[in-house]
Amino acid sequence: MPVVESPKPHASSSSPLLGATLAELTAWVQQQGQPAYRAKQLHQWIYEKGVRSLSEISVFSKQWRESLAHVPIGRSTIHHRSVAPDETVKYLLKLADGQIVEAVGIPTEKRLTVCVSSQVGCPMACDFCATGKGGFQRHLAKHEIVDQVLTVQEDFKRRVSHIVFMGMGEPLLNLENVVAAVKCLNEDVGIGQRNITISTVGIRDRIHLLAEHHLQVTLAVSLHGSNQKLREKLIPSARNYRFDELMEECREYVKITGRRLSVEYILLAGVNDLPEHAAELADNLRGFQCHVNLIPYNPIAEADYERPSDYRIKVFVEALKARHIAVSVRYSRGLDADAACGQLRASRV
Ligand code: SAH
Numbered sequence: 348m349p350v351v352e353s354p355k356p357h358a359s360s361s362s363p364l365l366g367a368t369l370a371e372l373t374a375w376v377q378q379q380g381q382p383a384y385r386a387k388q389l390h391q392w393i394y395e396k397g398v399r400s401l402s403e404i405s406v407f408s409k410q411w412r413e414s415l416a417h418v419p420i421g422r423s424t425i426h427h428r429s430v431a432p433d434e435t436v437k438y439l440l441k442l443a444d445g446q447i448v449e450a451v452g453i454p455t456e457k458r459l460t461v462c463v464s465s466q467v468g469c470p471m472a473c474d475f476c477a478t479g480k481g482g483f484q485r486h487l488a489k490h491e492i493v494d495q496v497l498t499v500q501e502d503f504k505r506r507v508s509h510i511v512f513m514g515m516g517e518p519l520l521n522l523e524n525v526v527a528a529v530k531c532l533n534e535d536v537g538i539g540q541r542n543i544t545i546s547t548v549g550i551r552d553r554i555h556l557l558a559e560h561h562l563q564v565t566l567a568v569s570l571h572g573s574n575q576k577l578r579e580k581l582i583p584s585a586r587n588y589r590f591d592e593l594m595e596e597c598r599e600y601v602k603i604t605g606r607r608l609s610v611e612y613i614l615l616a617g618v619n620d621l622p623e624h625a626a627e628l629a630d631n632l633r634g635f636q637c638h639v640n641l642i643p644y645n646p647i648a649e650a651d652y653e654r655p656s657d658y659r660i661k662v663f664v665e666a667l668k669a670r671h672i673a674v675s676v677r678y679s680r681g682l683d684a685d686a687a688c689g690q691l692r693a694s695r696v
Contacts, residue, residue: 361418361419362419363419363421363443363488363490364389364418364419364420364421365393365420365422365490365493365494365497366421366488366489366490366493366527368531368534368535369386369387369390369535372386372389376389379411379415385407388404388406388407389404390535392404392406393420394497394535397422397497397500397501398420400420401418401420402415402416421443421490421494422494422497422498423440423441423442423443423491423495423498424440424441425438425439425440425441425498425502426439426441426447427439428502434454435451435453435454436451436452436499436502436503437449437450438450438451438495438499438502440495440498442467442487446467446485448487448491448495448514448515449464449514449515450463450464450495450496450499450514451514452499452503452507454503454505457508458508458509459499459503459505459506459507459508459509460507460508460509460510460511461495461496461499461500461509461510461511462511462513462514463492463495463496463511463513463514464487464492464495464514464516465486465487465512465515465516465517465518465520465521465524466483466484466486466516466517466521467483467484467485467486467487467515468481468482468483468484468485468515468516469482469483469515469516469517470482470483470517470520471517471548471583472583473569473571473581473582474580474582474583474650474652475581475615475644475647475650475652476647477647477648477649478515478516480647480649480650486516486521487516487521489524489531492525492528492532493528493531493532493535495514496510496536496538497536500536506537507536507538508538508542509542509543509544510532510538510542510543510544511543511544511546511567512525512543512544512545512546513544513546513567517547517548517550518545518547519545519547519550519553519554519556519557520550520553522556522557525545526557526560526562529543529545530562539563540564541563541564541565543565544564544565544566544567544609545557545564545565545566546567546569546609546611547567547568547569548568548569548582548584549568549569549584549585549588549593549596550584550588551587551588551592551596552596554568554593554596554597554599554600555596555599558599558600558603561603562604563606564606565606565609566597566604566606566608566609567608567609567610567611567640568597568608568610569582569611569613570593570610570611570628571611571612571613571619572585572590572619572624573619573624573625573627573631574590574627574631575590577624578590580618581613581615581618581619594635597635598635601636601637607637607638608635608637609637609639609640610638610639611642612628612639612640612641612642613642613644614641614642614659614660614663615644615653615654615655616644616652616653616654616655616656616659617653617655620655620663622662622666624663625662625663625666625667625670626666626670628667628672629667629670629671629672630670632672637672637673638673638675639667639672639673639675640674640675640676641660641663641664641674641675641676642676642677642678642679643655643676643678645679660676664676
């Protein structure tokens with residue numbers, strides 16, 4: 348809830364301050380009878396110093412701090428943390444109501460990417476996905492999305508450069524909070540919109556709604572099948588949203604935003620990884636400004652798919668390249684154990 352839209356939002360409802368813009372914080376401090384420059388300090392303490400309680404803000408008077416003791420900042424606590432040999436760190440974060448979400452910090456020499464969740468659980472029930480098998484609990488609020496990025500940034504003691512909405516949940520079902528979080532991460536945390544990717548399984552009309560926000564984020568579409576029948580087998584919601592309709596909405600997104608589309612395609616041995624699937628995929632993407640990311644399946648306990656051999660993956664890649672499709676293979680990082688989306692949570696909660 349933006350601070351400017353309601354008369355005394357934080358003081359009365361005690362909604363968290365994390366996620367508020369400088370303008371909103373300014374309105375809020377002024378409501379408390381404080382000068383506007385206090386908002387700048389507050390903004391810095393929240394977004395740069397990562398303060399967890401207003402009582403820690405030593406530049407505020409003791410009296411004011413005490414009167415604000417009931418106002419939450421909105422930070423999570425780290426419930427579990429596991430470090431993989433390649434230095435990827437997976438976190439389970441505990442929210443104010445006790446719910447648990449996953450976030451992942453993925454470092455390279457030049458980048459620190461955070462894989463964020465947009466929901467607790469997920470209602471889409473994709474057949475290969477651990478989160479989908481666990482059902483849906485609730486949407487994440489704006490501050491709960493922003494918090495994941497700040498937490499990883501603090502833990503790595505390094506600035507986050509990239510964000511991918513590829514953790515738990517379907518971001519386009521929680522579009523309002525996801526867009527609000529993207530704006531906050533961009534304007535208040537300082538991460539370029541072009542370094543933010545929103546990944547979706549495809550929800551009718553929502554790609555269009557996202558395009559209308561005119562953000563410069565990358566849209567990634569989890570296609571996973573080269574035709575309607577294959578998609579329906581893997582993604583229950585595809586029954587209500589046909590392949591060609593989804594592609595049309597993606598085409599429109601590219602047109603409105605001028606951004607290239609990312610296509611995510613999980614490779615499941617013997618299911619969607621045959622050369623004819625590659626040919627069909629290439630046909631369906633012809634003339635499209637896109638890049639295909641192939642994701643070899645990470646086995647989960649609840650499904651009995653298999654990851655294709657390296658040879659089969661190579662053949663698939665070559666088949667796409669021969670048809671002039673830009674393609675890369677993305678092995679999930681750090682993922683010798685509890686690899687795929689939702690698996691860590693499934694094994695620890
Ligand atoms: N709901 C969104 C974002 C969450 S999933 C979406 O579907 O795009 C993020 C990515 O992880 C998706 O491309 C998804 O297909 C992939 N994924 C989920 N389970 C996986 C598994 N077991 N192995 C490999 N990738 C998986």
